Amino acid sequence: MSDATLPGRTMITATDGTDAGAMPVFAEERRILGLPASTWPNILAPLAMGVLFLSAWELTVRFREIPHYILPGPILIAKTLVADWGTLSTSLWVTLRITFAALIAAVTVGVALAIIFTQSRWLEKSLLPYAIILQVTPVVSIAPLIIIWVGDVNLSLLICAWIVAFFPILSSTIIGLNSVDHNLLNLFQIYGANRWQGLRYLRIPAALPFFLSGLKIAGGLALIGAVVAEYVAGSGGNASGLAYRILEASYQLRIPRMFAALVMISLTGIAIFLVTSYISHLLLRRWHESAIKRET
Amino acid sequence: MDKPAAGTQNAPAATLISLQCISKQFANGTLAVRNVDLDLRQGEFVSLLGPSGCGKSTLLRMISGLSQPSAGEIDWPLNPHDSAGHAERDRDLGFVFQDPTLMPWSRAIGNVAMPLILKGMRKAEAYERSAEMLELVGLKGFEKSFPRELSGGMKMRVSIARALVTKPRILLMDEPFAALDEITRHRLNDDLLDLWWKSRFTAVFVTHSVFESVYLSQRIVVMAARPGRVMADLDVSAPYPRSETFRTSPLYADLCRLASEKLKEAIHA
The missing domain is CATH 1.10.8 (Helicase, Ruva Protein; domain 3)
Structure with missing residues (x-):
């Protein structure tokens, strides 16, 4: 290489008109109580709606004198939630354990299968139809069989929840692994990258946003799967989950307790959604369009 | 830095890539390139100029090894040859696509x-x-x-x-600046020439802009479409370094006129 620089030309610097825009400047937004001012309406609007709805509910129950074994008011439900916290929290823990174990198993198996499928078209063609069959068969209809075959109640609940949760992970990860920019694949081919390098540096990062959207769906489904399977199993005793508490309460006509258990399941679902959304935001915020706020 | 300099720009350089009667037919039957013979010399800056569909990008893809010619052979005279006389493809190349x-x-x-x-x-x-x-x-x-x-x-x-x-010894560029605005494109053209002048890689630059090809290259290969074929091989005799003064010189205007005429012939061929 010759060191001659063109006379009259200095070192290259990116000062071309349109290029000049140095680093993008992100104006810091005003914060109220630690949150950006613009997010408060997003929190306050649904909150106000909820308060309005709950008040209407409570008032209707009181003025129409609806008996609490038909429809308890929100205040009674809240009181029951506190009074029965001991039993309910034990059950919540049981349901949570199954949900998370199923979700972890779904992520592991779903991602592993997706990677295997993209490495071998042949395997994908022969196995994917069965994964779809497993997905489209309602879990309620196969849960009794699984409970009979497996014997152990907890393990069968786990399997049921896993069946429901794993498909969204599998299918979205497959799409993600195959959605790499073709020119990037060409580039890797030019540089003689091997399969493992293509997977590690290209396919897996490209699949991340797709996997995360699958995870958001799978998180909610794992909870639904765990609850549904528990309904079918109908197991009692100390180590039973929230679904069983609902069944039990309905047999005993303890409707406020039923609602309390229902509230806990809903809150759990919301918490799972928030956590998976937050994980997704953390992983994608620097580069993926879905996590980037549009300039206004 | 570790490879030999190509010498001064006017010295005859060895052939680095030799396309010998290359044809490319796609699976759908389209004949993208027909009987292209082209020698690319070490260290030169060549533009492939032509209308869309003339097979210039296809030629780049074949040089890079991303696709194989249906007929003909790409020879690398400087690389070791096997017993059947086939040269090893140069893996030492860079590729710039139209999109970043x-x-x-x-x-x-x-x-x-x-x-x-x-x-x-x-x-x-x-x-x-x-x-x-x-x-x-x-x-x-x-x-x-x-x-x-x-x-x-x-x-x-x-x-x-x-x-x-x-x-790399070779830099293949597939209409890299086509999507940029003119001001940015001019800056990048200058900076690309500067980089080429310093490192003396062989540059193959695909473009459909007459002005860009004249400004940058030592040699312009004009191609016609359907099927893609070479229509003219022009020497751009203007000396380097080239800068804004070259862009406004009569020589530049003459060269652009010549290349435009050849391109027009290619389009109506």
Whole structure:
């Protein structure tokens, strides 16, 4: 290489008109109580709606004198939630354990299968139809069989929840692994990258946003799967989950307790959604369009 | 730096790539390229100029090994030949696409370092060399920016830095500046010439702009479409260094007129 620089030309610097825009400047937004001012309406609007709805509910129950074994008011439900916290929290823990174990198993198996499928078209063609069959068969209809075959109640609940949760992970990860920019694949081919390098540096990062959207769906489904399977199993005793508490309460006509258990399941679902959304935001915020706020 | 300099620009240089009667027919029956004979010499700056569909991008893809010719042979006279007389393809090449084609999840420096990492270089060393390369294309200070934080011209600079970070003998460019505005394109043309002047890689530049091809190249290969074939091989006799004064000189205007005429002939051929 010759060191001659063109006379009259200095070192290259990116000062071309349109290029000049140095680093993008992100104006810091005003914060109220630690949150950006613009997010408060997003929190306050649904909150106000909820308060309005709950008040209407409570008032209707009181003025129409609806008996609490038909429809308890929100205040009674809240009181029951506190009074029965001991039993309910034990059950919540049981349901949570199954949900998370199923979700972890779904992520592991779903991602592993997706990677295997993209490495071998042949395997994908022969196995994917069965994964779809497993997905489209309602879990309620196969849960009794699984409970009979497996014997152990907890393990069968786990399997049921896993069946429901794993498909969204599998299918979205497959799409993600195959959605790499073709020119990037060409580039890797030019540089003689091997399969493992293509997977590690290209396919897996490209699949991340797709996997995360699958995870958001799978998180909610794992909870639904765990609850549904528990309904079918109908197991009692100390180590039973929230679904069983609902069944039990309905047999005993303890409707406020039923609602309390229902509230806990809903809150759990919301918490799972928030956590998976937050994980997704953390992983994608620097580069993926879905996590980037549009300039206004 | 470790390869021999190509000497002064007018000295006859050895043939680096020799396309011998190359044809390419796609699976759908389209004849993209027919009987192309073309010798590319070491260290020269060649533009492939032609209307869309003339097979210029297809030729680049065949040179890079991304696709194989249906007929004919690509010879690399300087590379070792096997017993059947086939030369080993030069793997030492950089490729710049029309789009910057950066990995959005990776910072500028990570994108530039990727070819080195794929070749097995340690990350620390790869990043060190990539930082130097980014400085060379004028992006010092932007190492840690993500592609979405960069302008179109800057992304293209990252793409060029990535193509050059392995210090390749050949740089293939497929209409790299077509999507940029004119001001940015002129700057990048100047900077590309500067990089080429310093490193003397063989540059093959696909474009449909007469002005760009005249400004940049020593030689313009004019191609016609359907099927893609070579119509003219023009020498651009203007000396380097070229700059804005060249763009306004009568010589530039004459060369552009000549190339335009040849292109018009190619379009109506």
